[in-house]
Amino acid sequence: MYDTIIIGSGPAGMTAALYAARSNLKVGMIEQGAPGGQMNNTSEIENYPGYDHISGPELSMKMFEPLEKFEVEHIYGIVQKVEDFGSYKRIFTEDSSFDAKTVILATGAKYRLLNAPGEETYTSRGVSYCAVCDGAFFRDQDLLVVGGGDSAVEEAIYLTQFAKSVTIVHRRDQLRAQKILQDRAFANEKISFIWDSVVEEIQGDNIKVSKVLIKNVKTEEVTSHDFGGVFIYVGMLPVTAMVSELDICDNEGWVVTDDQMKTAVPGIFAIGDVRQKNLRQITTAVGDGAIAGQGVYHYIENMK
Numbered sequence: 001m002y003d004t005i006i007i008g009s010g011p012a013g014m015t016a017a018l019y020a021a022r023s024n025l026k027v028g029m030i031e032q033g034a035p036g037g038q039m040n041n042t043s044e045i046e047n048y049p050g051y052d053h054i055s056g057p058e059l060s061m062k063m064f065e066p067l068e069k070f071e072v073e074h075i076y077g078i079v080q081k082v083e084d085f086g087s088y089k090r091i092f093t094e095d096s097s098f099d100a101k102t103v104i105l106a107t108g109a110k111y112r113l114l115n116a117p118g119e120e121t122y123t124s125r126g127v128s129y130c131a132v133c134d135g136a137f138f139r140d141q142d143l144l145v146v147g148g149g150d151s152a153v154e155e156a157i158y159l160t161q162f163a164k165s166v167t168i169v170h171r172r173d174q175l176r177a178q179k180i181l182q183d184r185a186f187a188n189e190k191i192s193f194i195w196d197s198v199v200e201e202i203q204g205d206n207i208k209v210s211k212v213l214i215k216n217v218k219t220e221e222v223t224s225h226d227f228g229g230v231f232i233y234v235g236m237l238p239v240t241a242m243v244s245e246l247d248i249c250d251n252e253g254w255v256v257t258d259d260q261m262k263t264a265v266p267g268i269f270a271i272g273d274v275r276q277k278n279l280r281q282i283t284t285a286v287g288d289g290a291i292a293g294q295g296v297y298h299y300i301e302n303m304k
């Protein structure tokens with residue numbers, strides 16, 4: 001029986017593991033990929049205190065290394081379901097199950113699909129959701145970035161180091177991204193914008209992307225543009241399928257917690273991007289992780 005099982009080893013999960021392990025709890029952390037979560041998908045982190053600039057994979061490693069000093073058990077697996085038995089919880093992966101007095105859900109968020117015709121056909125053949133992973137494959141090409149938030153603008157700037165040009169298509173005439181990112185994008189000679197427009201269809205020669213049909217939402221005019229790659233950043237969706245039967249999510253699937261990261265089910269905590277919250281950042285994820293890592297200690301003490 002674990003004191004706590006943490007699901008997900010992004011910044012939220014790793015911080016919770018650090019705090020819980022320092023309280024001498026028996027901690028298991030289940031992860032389906034590399035530690036770091038979404039941080040692994042970004043090259044530039046400039047708003048994490050203490051670092052003027054650090055790459056996502058490097059910050060991931062820096063958060064992971066201190067865990068080696070403690071007996072956090074790293075378990076590879078994809079969690080399918082969490083069941084509540086009151087005094088303990090059972091966590092199911094594809095081929096195992098684990099019992100724990102508490103669960104900390106730190107499963108974060110995943111990319112929202114555009115659901116445009118051609119998107120699925122050309123995924124990994126010119127359509128990408130990760131500039132850091134795929135950007136270098138698009139040297140000297142004309143690229144399209146879809147979206148107007150922090151991710152779209154930041155990754156468009158990143159792509160300019162490889163691409164001949166980067167066009168951002170946004171459905172409104174104003175970006176959602178932070179002002180500092182907007183200013184950098186407007187000042188970048190390789191970046192141009194198509195405003196008030198959406199992707200109508202991604203086309204190619206069956207091998208890779210070659211054209212994108214773009215519709216102006218005000219005039220309804222559809223125009224065809226040559227692009228060698230399309231990077232889609234139209235927001236995130238919560239990763240909560242494994243707790244869908246527990247009634248702890250809002251209508252959009254984000255987990256509702258109090259300020260102690262407690263969900264409606266006693267002993268189940270949720271932290272980081274998976275929570276219903278206003279600001280989804282590394283700083284807020286680690287803050288949530290610290291509170292829950294400490295919270296599970298008090299919860300277990302009170303059970304005694």
Ligand code: FAD
Pocket residue numbers: 007008009010011012013030031032033034035036037038039041042044045046047048077078079080106107108109110151154155239242271272273274280281282283285
């Ligand atoms: P995540 O980082 O999403 O980690 C969740 C983890 O849970 C993942 O490792 C995942 O594999 C695992 N998981 C999910 N489901 C399961 C399952 N069923 N079984 C096992 N494991 C599972 N924030 C900043 O502050 N500054 C930035 O510069 C910045 N840049 C960004 C750039 C991009 C392109 C993106 C996408 C995000 C960026 N963010 C940035 C946001 C930041 O990365 C997130 O807010 C943060 O990573 C959230 O941390 P988390 O631990 O809650 O979740």
Ligand code: NAP
Pocket residue numbers: 047114146147148149150151152154170171172175176198233234235236279280281
């Ligand atoms: P986001 O902030 O939700 O922005 C999504 C963008 O996509 C919005 O501009 C939205 O348009 C647009 N969009 C949504 N659905 C669309 C559709 N179907 N068709 C066309 N456009 C669509 O998502 P994000 O940029 O991925 O950011 C997610 C979180 O990570 C945020 O909290 C963000 O602050 C954080 N993040 C932070 C940094 C950083 O701090 N440097 C970097 C990256 C991400 P509207 O504007 O019209 O809604």
